[in-house]
Amino acid sequence: MLETKLAQLQALFQDMEQALIAYSGGVDSTLVAKIAFDVLGDRALAMTAVSPSLLPEELEDAKIQAVQIGITHQIIQTHEMDNPNYTANPVNRCYFCKSELHDTLKPLAQQMGYPYIVDGVNADDLRDYRPGIQAAKERGVRSPLAEVGMTKAEVRQMSQHLGLPWWDKPAQPCLSSRFPYGEEITVAKLQRVGRAEMYLRKLGLQNLRVRSEGDTARIELPPEKIKEFILTTDLQTLVGAFQEFGFVYVTLDLEGYRSGKLNQVLPQVMTSV
Numbered sequence: 001m002l003e004t005k006l007a008q009l010q011a012l013f014q015d016m017e018q019a020l021i022a023y024s025g026g027v028d029s030t031l032v033a034k035i036a037f038d039v040l041g042d043r044a045l046a047m048t049a050v051s052p053s054l055l056p057e058e059l060e061d062a063k064i065q066a067v068q069i070g071i072t073h074q075i076i077q078t079h080e081m082d083n084p085n086y087t088a089n090p091v092n093r094c095y096f097c098k099s100e101l102h103d104t105l106k107p108l109a110q111q112m113g114y115p116y117i118v119d120g121v122n123a124d125d126l127r128d129y130r131p132g133i134q135a136a137k138e139r140g141v142r143s144p145l146a147e148v149g150m151t152k153a154e155v156r157q158m159s160q161h162l163g164l165p166w167w168d169k170p171a172q173p174c175l176s177s178r179f180p181y182g183e184e185i186t187v188a189k190l191q192r193v194g195r196a197e198m199y200l201r202k203l204g205l206q207n208l209r210v211r212s213e214g215d216t217a218r219i220e221l222p223p224e225k226i227k228e229f230i231l232t233t234d235l236q237t238l239v240g241a242f243q244e245f246g247f248v249y250v251t252l253d254l255e256g257y258r259s260g261k262l263n264q265v266l267p268q269v270m271t272s273v
Contacts (some may be wrong), residue, residue: 025062098132166235215248223256
């Protein structure tokens, strides 16, 4: 099955002849970049958008991975934080983010002679609430992984099969996803969350989130790591660090990290709008 889907992806890029990849450095878009480069060589270009919602360490990962793949990699700036429709953080915030991204990429692609822009959307993403997908479709962006029906699990399997060392890299959505819908997003808040998450990762923790609501930080860890975290972490030092970052209160989510938790409130949010 995986070999069939790999062949389909390779054929898809052969038909394109040239492609610009919207490349975040996540496992999905990196697999797309790898296959595109294997097929197209220097006729494939990976482009990463940088804004305050991107963790600096994610940009560094993207650079390193692009070098290992061999694909040409360029960086651009996007300005979704200038759009009040984005910073107001409505339930369709991602629509405005992806609109800004592809309104920036499209003229660049045309100017540079790339007839196609592709992204890393996979088949599982189509079953989740992802308003950014609509923005990309409206602008003619193609999603090769979704087109061949490749799931997230298959993306990881394929990445491992192709020898990509980051095949099990945790998902890392933009920092704006750390805020409840309706709470205004600012650069200072994004930086505060980013610094807090980097602090926890330096303690050796992975697959985590620091959710921000007002002056409160809520730490989400894998459920199996919670007990060890409480017993082995100097909590007073941690709280002091978070307060230096700008938080007043620091809490621990006893349910633990669960993908998609932000969207569990969507039915009631949409009903109240």
